[in-house]
Amino acid sequence: AQSVTQLDSQVPVFEEAPVELRCNYSSSVSVYLFWYVQYPNQGLQLLLKYLSGSTLVKGINGFEAEFNKSQTSFHLRKPSVHISDTAEYFCAVSVGAAGNKLTFGGGTRVLVKP
Amino acid sequence: GAVVSQHPSRVICKSGTSVKIECRSLDFQATTMFWYRQFPKQSLMLMATSNEGSKATYEQGVEKDKFLINHASLTLSTLTVTSAHPEDSSFYICSALGTPHTDTQYFGPGTRLTVL
Numbered sequence: 001a002q003s004v005t006q007l008d009s010q011v012p013v014f015e016e017a018p019v020e021l022r023c024n025y026s027s028s029v030s031v032y033l034f035w036y037v038q039y040p041n042q043g044l045q046l047l048l049k050y051l052s053g054s055t056l057v058k059g060i061n062g063f064e065a066e067f068n069k070s071q072t073s074f075h076l077r078k079p080s081v082h083i084s085d086t087a088e089y090f091c092a093v094s095v096g097a098a099g100n101k102l103t104f105g106g107g108t109r110v111l112v113k114p
Numbered sequence: 115g116a117v118v119s120q121h122p123s124r125v126i127c128k129s130g131t132s133v134k135i136e137c138r139s140l141d142f143q144a145t146t147m148f149w150y151r152q153f154p155k156q157s158l159m160l161m162a163t164s165n166e167g168s169k170a171t172y173e174q175g176v177e178k179d180k181f182l183i184n185h186a187s188l189t190l191s192t193l194t195v196t197s198a199h200p201e202d203s204s205f206y207i208c209s210a211l212g213t214p215h216t217d218t219q220y221f222g223p224g225t226r227l228t229v230l
Contacts, residue, residue, distance in 0.1 A: 032217070043118075043207050043221040044158075051217060090157065098217035101148065102209075104157045 002027040002095050006105035013081055014113050021076040021108045023091030032098040033074040035065055038088045038107075047089075050074060051098050061085070086112045117141050118210050120222035127198055128230055135193045135225045137208030144210035147191040148219060149183060152205040164191050188212065198229040 007022040025031060032051050036044035048059025055067040065076045074091060088109050092102040117140040127133050137147055146165050150158040162178075164170040164185035172178045180202075182194040191210075195202055205226050209219035 034218070036221070041205075041224070041226070043120075043223040044209075046218060046220065049218060099146065099211050099219075101160055101163055102158075102219060103160075106157045 002031070002093055002103050004091055004093050004103055004105035006089075006091055006108050008108050009106065010109045010111065012111045012113060015083055016080050018077065018079050019081050019085075019110060021089050021091075021110070023074045023076065023105055025072050025074065025091075025093045027072075027093065027095050029095050032094045033065075033067060034092045034094075034102065035059065035063070035074070035076050036090045036092060038090065040087075044090065047076070049098075081110070081112050083112050083114065086110060116215050116218075116220040118144075118208065118220050118222040120206075120208060120225050122225060123223065124226045124228075126228045126230060129199055130197055132194055132196045133198055133227060135195075135206055135208075135227075137191045137193070137210070137222050139189050139210045139212065139220075142210075142215055143188040143213045144191070145188065145212040146210070147185055148209045149181070149191075149193050150207045150209070152207060152224075154205075158207060161193075195227065198227070200229045203227055203229045 003026045005024045013019045034049045035047040048057045050057050050067045058064045091105040094100040119138045121136045149161045161176045162170045162172045164183050170183035185191040207224045209221045
């Protein structure tokens with residue numbers, strides 16, 4: 001069975017500083033990877049996804065992630081964060097087909113400080 | 115495109131009553147919908163997968179008689195929490211995928227259920 005590990009439960013960061021959120025997965029078959037953001041008391045919004053092709057994926061709001069198959073990682077980065085980026089970020093994986101059920105990591109809470 | 119709505123956004127009910135939560139895909143046909151549960155400061159836990167016109171597939175440990183799921187149309191799935199108890203209080207989130215969004219789940223805004 002697949003699993004997803006988000007190594008940092010909380011990441012404090014100053015406004016305009018860069019941020020990296022780490023995500024590692026385990027799976028014996030092909031994977032499809034997603035990053036979602038959740039603002040308080042809201043559902044999840046898709047930031048970006050890796051299905052195939054270029055391993056560097058660009059998403060909304062200036063976020064990007066890189067798929068590294070050898071390290072089984074899919075880390076999320078943003079070069080300069082804003083206060084509005086304060087939220088919970090979830091890494092998720094589906095296996096076999098992109099539309100299969102998702103397995104989520106534990107989430108990383110990003111707190112952007114002024 | 116890819117908008118998913120949920121109704122209600124919040125509901126408070128008495129112990130022993132049943133509560134129905136609706137999940138709608140507003141601008142696409144959702145052949146598959148997923149129901150998740152999220153406890154405070156925790157990740158999402160998949161409860162069940164429903165395909166339009168078929169019985170839902172429940173994850174291990176989820177009581178299918180307690181959490182009734184119906185997916186009778188390509189735009190609507192419902193989750194009914196029967197005989198709710200305080201331990202059922204949680205944030206319930208649905209997601210949908212379908213035509214043309216076959217490779218990405220789009221999520222609803224969630225429903226906060228409080229059972230007194």
